[in-house]
Amino acid sequence: MSGKEPCPLVVVRPSRGIVDEKFVVLVQNLPPGLAVTVHALIHSEDDDFWEAFGHYISDDRGCVNVAKDGSIGGSYDGVKPMGLLWSMKPIPGSRPGLRLRKKDVHTPLVVNISVYQGHMNERFKDTPALACAVAERWYKGPGVQRVGITTNGLKGTLFLPPGAGPFPGLLDLWGGGGGLVEYRSALLASHGYVSLALDYMTPKTSGNNTQHVGNDYFEAAFRLLQEHPQVCADRIALLGLSFGTSVALGMAVYSPVIKPKCLVSVSGSHVMPVNGSLSDVFAEIKKNAHNTRHDEENRIIWRDLLLPIPDDPSKKVDVGQIQCPVLLLVGEDDQNWPASESAEDMRQMMEKAGNSHLLTIASYPGTGHLIEPPYSPHIRASNFMVAQSRTKVIVLWGGQTVPHSKAQEDAWQKTLVFLEDHLYGIKHR
Amino acid sequence: MIFRSYCILAQKTAQVLVSGRHQLPTCIWLSFRRSASSLAVCPPVLSVQPTRALVDEKFQIVVRNLRPKQEVTVHSLHHSEDKEYWEAFGHYISDENGTVTVMEDASRGGTYTGTEPMGLLWSLRPIPGSRHGLRLRKMNVLSPMVVNISVYKGHLNQGFSEEAPLATVVTERWYLVPGVQRVDIREQGVKGTLFIPPGPGPFPAVLDIWGGGVGVAEHRAALLASHGFVALALDYLSVNKKGILHVETGYFEMAYNILQSLPQVSSERVAVLGLSLGATATLTLAAYSKTAKPRCCVSISGSHVHHLKILFGILQRMNQRLPKTRLDENNHFILRGVFLPIPTEPDLKVDVDKIECPLLIVIGQDDQSWATVESTEDIEQIMERSGKRNLLTVLSYPDAGHLIEPPYTPHVRCSTFINQHSREKVMMLWGGQTKPHADAQEDAWEKILLFLHKHLYQDIPPADKL
Numbered sequence: 001m002s003g004k005e006p007c008p009l010v011v012v013r014p015s016r017g018i019v020d021e022k023f024v025v026l027v028q029n030l031p032p033g034l035a036v037t038v039h040a041l042i043h044s045e046d047d048d049f050w051e052a053f054g055h056y057i058s059d060d061r062g063c064v065n066v067a068k069d070g071s072i073g074g075s076y077d078g079v080k081p082m083g084l085l086w087s088m089k090p091i092p093g094s095r096p097g098l099r100l101r102k103k104d105v106h107t108p109l110v111v112n113i114s115v116y117q118g119h120m121n122e123r124f125k126d127t128p129a130l131a132c133a134v135a136e137r138w139y140k141g142p143g144v145q146r147v148g149i150t151t152n153g154l155k156g157t158l159f160l161p162p163g164a165g166p167f168p169g170l171l172d173l174w175g176g177g178g179g180l181v182e183y184r185s186a187l188l189a190s191h192g193y194v195s196l197a198l199d200y201m202t203p204k205t206s207g208n209n210t211q212h213v214g215n216d217y218f219e220a221a222f223r224l225l226q227e228h229p230q231v232c233a234d235r236i237a238l239l240g241l242s243f244g245t246s247v248a249l250g251m252a253v254y255s256p257v258i259k260p261k262c263l264v265s266v267s268g269s270h271v272m273p274v275n276g277s278l279s280d281v282f283a284e285i286k287k288n289a290h291n292t293r294h295d296e297e298n299r300i301i302w303r304d305l306l307l308p309i310p311d312d313p314s315k316k317v318d319v320g321q322i323q324c325p326v327l328l329l330v331g332e333d334d335q336n337w338p339a340s341e342s343a344e345d346m347r348q349m350m351e352k353a354g355n356s357h358l359l360t361i362a363s364y365p366g367t368g369h370l371i372e373p374p375y376s377p378h379i380r381a382s383n384f385m386v387a388q389s390r391t392k393v394i395v396l397w398g399g400q401t402v403p404h405s406k407a408q409e410d411a412w413q414k415t416l417v418f419l420e421d422h423l424y425g426i427k428h429r
Numbered sequence: 430m431i432f433r434s435y436c437i438l439a440q441k442t443a444q445v446l447v448s449g450r451h452q453l454p455t456c457i458w459l460s461f462r463r464s465a466s467s468l469a470v471c472p473p474v475l476s477v478q479p480t481r482a483l484v485d486e487k488f489q490i491v492v493r494n495l496r497p498k499q500e501v502t503v504h505s506l507h508h509s510e511d512k513e514y515w516e517a518f519g520h521y522i523s524d525e526n527g528t529v530t531v532m533e534d535a536s537r538g539g540t541y542t543g544t545e546p547m548g549l550l551w552s553l554r555p556i557p558g559s560r561h562g563l564r565l566r567k568m569n570v571l572s573p574m575v576v577n578i579s580v581y582k583g584h585l586n587q588g589f590s591e592e593a594p595l596a597t598v599v600t601e602r603w604y605l606v607p608g609v610q611r612v613d614i615r616e617q618g619v620k621g622t623l624f625i626p627p628g629p630g631p632f633p634a635v636l637d638i639w640g641g642g643v644g645v646a647e648h649r650a651a652l653l654a655s656h657g658f659v660a661l662a663l664d665y666l667s668v669n670k671k672g673i674l675h676v677e678t679g680y681f682e683m684a685y686n687i688l689q690s691l692p693q694v695s696s697e698r699v700a701v702l703g704l705s706l707g708a709t710a711t712l713t714l715a716a717y718s719k720t721a722k723p724r725c726c727v728s729i730s731g732s733h734v735h736h737l738k739i740l741f742g743i744l745q746r747m748n749q750r751l752p753k754t755r756l757d758e759n760n761h762f763i764l765r766g767v768f769l770p771i772p773t774e775p776d777l778k779v780d781v782d783k784i785e786c787p788l789l790i791v792i793g794q795d796d797q798s799w800a801t802v803e804s805t806e807d808i809e810q811i812m813e814r815s816g817k818r819n820l821l822t823v824l825s826y827p828d829a830g831h832l833i834e835p836p837y838t839p840h841v842r843c844s845t846f847i848n849q850h851s852r853e854k855v856m857m858l859w860g861g862q863t864k865p866h867a868d869a870q871e872d873a874w875e876k877i878l879l880f881l882h883k884h885l886y887q888d889i890p891p892a893d894k895l
Contacts, residue, residue: 007630007695009657009886015606016481029886110607114628132628134608141480142575143599163579163597166472192474232472424474426494 010115012135019137020374022081025066027115030058037116039124040084048098052088055119086405088377097383097394105186108136139183141190152220156198157182159189165230168423170195175242187373194231212278219257235423241266249317262325262422264415267334267369269342270317271306299381299396303338309345319346320353327360327418329411331367335398362414364407368399374409475580475596484602485836487546492580495527502585505549506577513563515553520584551867553839562845562856570651573601604651619684620664622647624654625693633698633885634659634688640705641744652835661688681714685721698885702727716783725787725884727877730831732804733779734768745850761843761858768800771807781808782815789822789880791873793829797860826869830861836874840866
């Protein structure tokens with residue numbers, strides 16, 4: 001039965017945004033001075049639910065503007081226009097160790113925004129909402145093309161911006177978690193880069209032999225970009241996160257084929273056997289397995305596997321030989337990889353070698369290992385599948401939600417400005 | 430070599446089908462004059478924000494990384510549902526940083542001039558060589574209108590498909606926000622499409638009635654639902670199987686009643702909005718119905734002259750020989766004479782003085798199809814005489830025509846009108862000049878939303894006002 005009075009209205013603009021775009025959430029037609037909870041819910045592809053919420057009081061016009069008003073409780077507080085996204089956590093009762101990652105970039109993340117009466121902290125599912133809206137968050141902009149790559153033994157996905165180009169290119173390397181992770185490349189293509197997301201951690205198994213890819217695999221990937229008719233062959237960047245940085249730095253210094261125009265390292269390290277193959281790197285890390293620690297909740301801390309930073313030059317990439325600009329993005333609470341120590345050592349090496357003018361370091365307090373595109377929910381730990389032994393563990397990534405989320409926003413901004421500067425020649429003043 | 434390797438790539442790109450020069454995506458639209466693999470000059474960067482927007486939202490287009498003081502053409506291209514191409518373009522000169530900001534800079538030529546943030550949409554027109562008399566209408570509101578925005582070197586006026594653009598982006602324009610439900614209505618003989626905003630409701634509602642064209646247009650109802658109203662786009666012209674256009678007021682009353690009784694609708698807060706013939710239906714309902722009591726009404730490009738029955742008759746006999754109509758020097762059909770002179774006898778007009786609710790009238794002063802200016806003057810006088818002038822708000826736009834659509838809809842001065850009964854065609858002159866008509870659409874829509882919010886949402890202004 002319908003009541004006589006119309007309901008409050010909640011509006012999200014833009015209702016369909018790219019994931020790094022801000023949105024404005026506006027609630028109207030409330031009675032003035034009413035305590036309300038603005039709640040956001042995502043039903044993930046893995047069938048889990050993530051939520052965030054803020055406590056507000058409507059103004060004398062009966063409105064709440066999440067972009068301008070301060071939350072006084074909930075999963076975030078203060079004036080946090082995007083808090084409804086970055087402060088999301090799995091709902092109570094969820095499986096442990098979850099991480100929110102979008103696999104299918106052809107569809108958006110769908111966010112249900114609801115307004116509830118009163119300042120609630122739980123039982124949202126059982127309570128009728130006053131009003132709802134739906135917002136879509138897209139990794140892929142309109143016109144961006146997705147092309148599966150299986151040529152030359154490679155496994156990856158290429159994303160192309162709309163238009164004839166040519167465009168600068170980018171080789172996008174994720175970390176030790178493996179698999180083919182596309183969303184960052186889709187996002188970068190939406191910003192004008194031909195981006196190749198590369199799966200390189202999946203070993204090839206034939207019979208009893210398990211082989212990791214060799215360095216020629218990465219060279220083939222780089223060449224694919226270089227030879228692509230829509231790519232400016234002399235404007236290709238390397239972007240690596242975590243283990244992907246090790247690959248990127250190694251290739252940039254030692255590969256005769258891979259000559260990046262610039263390099264972005266997220267939560268990475270240069271510590272690895274010089275000019276080693278992937279197999280060599282893993283073998284070396286395994287030698288330090290006894291350095292694995294656990295926190296009070298038995299979550300794995302792997303940062304010591306590369307510590308102490310060796311003095312032996314054969315055990316780390318000689319960054320003094322790097323010839324392109326490098327941006328290092330580092331979380332100071334990284335529990336997975338010694339990114340801070342590595343960055344400091346890299347700085348010293350480059351100063352000694354006289355190429356430190358190429359280096360920019362952005363170091364973020366309270367920030368963990370997984371520095372993802374902005375507004376991605378922060379998780380301090382999550383499930384991790386160790387590729388070689390196929391065992392599931394819970395890994396501690398580190399970071400506290402508020403500073404980590406701020407860092408993600410700033411790091412992405414710096415990444416885009418850095419890429420525009422070196423690949424498009426656009427200087428930001 | 431580049432061409433061949435590119436074709437191989439195109440084959441691998443399973444989703445991309447190239448069958449024509451203009452086919453999206455435009456990356457295939459290459460002229461291959463430029464060697465792709467080595468580039469001395471950095472390519473320009475073109476961006477549009479938001480990339481996906483509602484049709485009544487503004488966008489911001491910025492071109493960066495041009496040379497300073499470089500002449501460029503910013504061009505928009507849309508491939509319509511009926512397979513026609515529409516384009517618009519503006520001539521710009523980049524600033525000393527090599528940037529063009531469409532929202533702030535002035536176009537010096539093209540299909541629009543001056544500082545026009547949305548000119549690339551409202552000045553869209555069929556490309557050269559298109560059929561005459563086209564009109565752009567989105568029939569499927571579940572998918573967006575896709576527009577390619579490109580930037581070309583120099584100040585071009587034609588030949589866009591032969592030139593390789595410097596850069597292209599794609600933007601989507603939606604009539605629906607996510608979460609709005611679309612429901613086909615077939616109830617008690619009433620036919621239409623219902624749009625329901627997301628959420629528990631109840632919501633105010635709008636009965637949305639179009640004019641004498643084909644079937645039912647859903648786009649305005651979809652847009653109203655995106656602004657928080659349950660909206661019913663009513664189909665009233667195709668219901669009669671005998672091919673006779675004959676619909677009683679009772680049909681509209683039934684539709685109103687169905688809408689009002691929906692559990693998602695706040696029954697006391699229902700409005701009626703109509704354009705052209707739909708406006709007559711709106712006025713008729715508001716004046717005569719004993720059961721339908723709308724909270725407010727909107728009449729766009731409407732008239733109180735002739736009751737519905739007479740207008741249906743006119744619609745059925747629409748051809749060049751219809752008395753009191755004429756053809757202009759281009760053989761465009763001018764209908765407005767059938768409303769003139771405004772009769773003095775009250776029973777030849779809808780009794781607007783019986784209307785009890787606030788009424789918003791929107792008209793274009795260059796309306797060549799209906800005599801809306803003269804009718805509105807008469808309506809004002811009638812309501813003045815009966816002491817109800819305070820219920821009336823009139824928005825009258827100089828140089829605007831008959832088809833006052835949601836904002837940024839391309840203006841057409843005339844288009845093909847098919848008589849559904851006899852299948853005869855006329856080239857109907859709607860009137861209006863493009864720029865003032867576009868301004869009218871933008872201003873009218875904003876005021877219509879304000880009016881509906883004021884009367885249906887208790888005086889709370891719509892989101893964009895805050």
